[in-house]
Amino acid sequence: MGSISLKNLSITATDPLFRDLSLVVADGDRVGLVAGNGLGKTSLLRVIAGLAEPTAGEVVRSRGLRIGYVEQDVPAALLPLTLRDAVLDALPVADRETDAWRADVALDGLDTPYELRDRLVSALSGGWQRLMLIARVWVTDPDALLMDEPTNHLDLSKLFRLETWLSREARNIPVIVASHDRDFLDAVTNRTLFLRPGTSRYLPLSYSAARKEIEREDASQEAQNERDHKEATKLRKQAAKLTNIGINSGSDLLVGKAKQLKDRAAKIEEAARPAHRERSGEIKLSNRGTHAKLLVGIENVPVTTPSGQGLFKIDKLHIFQGDRLVLLGKNGAGKSQLVKLIHRAMVEPDSVPGIKVTPSLVLGYTDQDMSQLPVRETPESFISVTFKQPDARVRSLLATTGFVIEKQSRPIGQLTFGQRARLGLLALRLTEPNFYLMDEPTNHVDIPGREALESEILAHEATAVLVSHDRSFVRNVGTRYLEISGKRLKEVDGPEPFFEEMMLETEQV
The missing domain is CATH 3.40.50.300 (P-loop containing nucleotide triphosphate hydrolases)
Incomplete structure (x- = not known):
């Protein structure tokens, strides 16, 4: 034992x-x-x-x-x-x-x-x-x-x-x-x-x-705190009134009673247990919008490995405003290669034959390792220079994202991966995109951060292509699902059959 x-x-x-x-x-x-x-x-x-x-x-x-x-x-x-x-x-x-x-x-x-x-x-x-x-x-x-x-x-x-x-x-x-x-x-x-x-x-x-269970307990504690606060406020108001009357009338009894009420209020306030508040920095996104309905059109495009080996071919795929496409497939099937191909087509217009991007598209991109972050720069200099923000605004943005002052001036390469992930998501927000291309955006992001990211994607009705192994995230944000299987890309109704297939394969090993 x-x-x-x-x-x-x-x-x-x-x-x-x-x-x-x-x-x-x-x-x-x-x-x-x-x-x-x-x-x-x-x-x-x-x-x-x-x-x-x-x-x-x-x-x-x-x-x-x-x-x-x-x-x-x-x-x-x-x-x-x-x-x-x-x-x-x-x-x-x-x-x-x-x-x-x-x-x-x-x-x-x-x-x-x-x-x-x-x-x-x-x-x-x-x-x-x-x-x-x-x-x-x-x-x-x-x-x-x-x-x-x-x-x-x-x-x-x-x-x-x-x-x-x-x-x-x-x-x-x-x-x-x-x-x-x-x-x-x-x-x-x-x-x-x-x-x-x-x-x-x-x-x-x-x-x-x-x-x-803990959310129920936290809500109950919050309600109790509210009741205690009201009771303490009421007692202090009564004490103030009695104090004024006692002083004006010369009544020591009323002054003593007022002190008792203030003592009761102080005990209630001292005994109150603050409700829990998550201390993780906030995650927010934005969506500048576009009048275009069709944002990306893909026809007859082969997807290959970096060495040129064929993975699968896309016959026809249209991505419309408001679509949140989740790519499903086994490791090595080509999900990240497809993301990289779409990324290249967006940053270098007409560079990928068969992929057409609307001119009004503004890209927000993040990969698995947040490699878009300059590791030798500090969060402070990166946000200030890249997004032309004044110093006070930079400090405020980083603070609300969870960066204490001393970490704002530390090289990005010395930050934890969780901190880099939050910095990368802040950069996405400041880019003000209307299209999100995200390969494993939840890597190193904590549970409150993942839930905040989900909420922001839904609240802004973001158009996105996503790769994620977080099953809850996939279920919560996807509107369309594309599965890479047998060197084919096919649209499926949802992620559950793929999850079940992967689980069965593991059990049979």
Whole structure:
């Protein structure tokens, strides 16, 4: 039996991330760790793993408990190794020769194709690099598992593969997983910890059910705060009236009564528990509009790999104002290549035969890695120069997006990927496009940010072509769905059959 006990645990960075956190995670508990970017998830996981110290409180682990911690980033030292050797590298040097078979067992558990095992880590996709990090931890035979954003860079096939693996391989040990993927949390967790600067909440429910419960509690607390505020205001008004009467009449009794009323009001205000407010920066979009009905026309266009190998051909595709096209397809089917082709046709008019773009189209573009951001510039200089904004306006925009003053002047390359994602989305807003071309826009964006992005796309009735592996995002924003299958592009009624097909393929591996 293994367990991890948190006792009055607190962590403070510039501000408190959380405080007085107490809970026990035991065998079979699979905890979803939920908070906005930069609000303590990684800090908590590192403290539990023994890699950092808390500001206050303690972590008590079962005697001899071996904790496996899957971090977000691939260590540079692993990049020259093969996938198999990178997993083997997690074992003690003395055991690597005799226990080499354990690396293959760990890779087998994740259904890793044999042809990938001798490929260099540097040549692997981001998704396989993530699964490699998981295999590295699993080969050490941990008694508890901590996972920090394991779904980043995973396509649907690997997402389902990871969900199956967690349910099969790690079902009997304590698991804590930080993720912004709502469907993934629902699939793999049975408890949810909402990490908050005030009072964190730990519920014995998977994410969606826990979210409904905590929203009900927050609404109830908000209503109670409103009642308390009204009661305290009423008491203070009564006290002021009694004070005036008491002073004018020379009545010490009335003055004393007024003091009692003010004391009651102060106690009510002191006891009030502030309702939770998400601290993630806001995400907003814009839509300058256009009178054109047909924005993009595509006819007889082949889509190829960068080396020229054919992927599929588009016979005819028209994108009208208000369409939100979601591209579906397996990894490598050509979704990103199609996005790049459309992007080139938009920034270099008439450069792609067969793709016609209306002259009034104004493009807003973002790719998976936010590569459009100049990593050597600062957020402050980037927004100021690119969008010709005055300094005060730049500082205000960045602050509302979630950038504290010291991060506004830090090189973009030194920001977290979550911060880069928010900066990229701010740049999209300031571009004031009427067409959004977005390849994995939810990468590294937290749950409040994903929901805000969905709301903004819907509110502005944005025309868009989208690629995303976030199932909730795909369901919520799409109006048309195009699936790449068997080297053909076909329009389908919705995403669910594709999701089910991907899940079945994973189960049959």
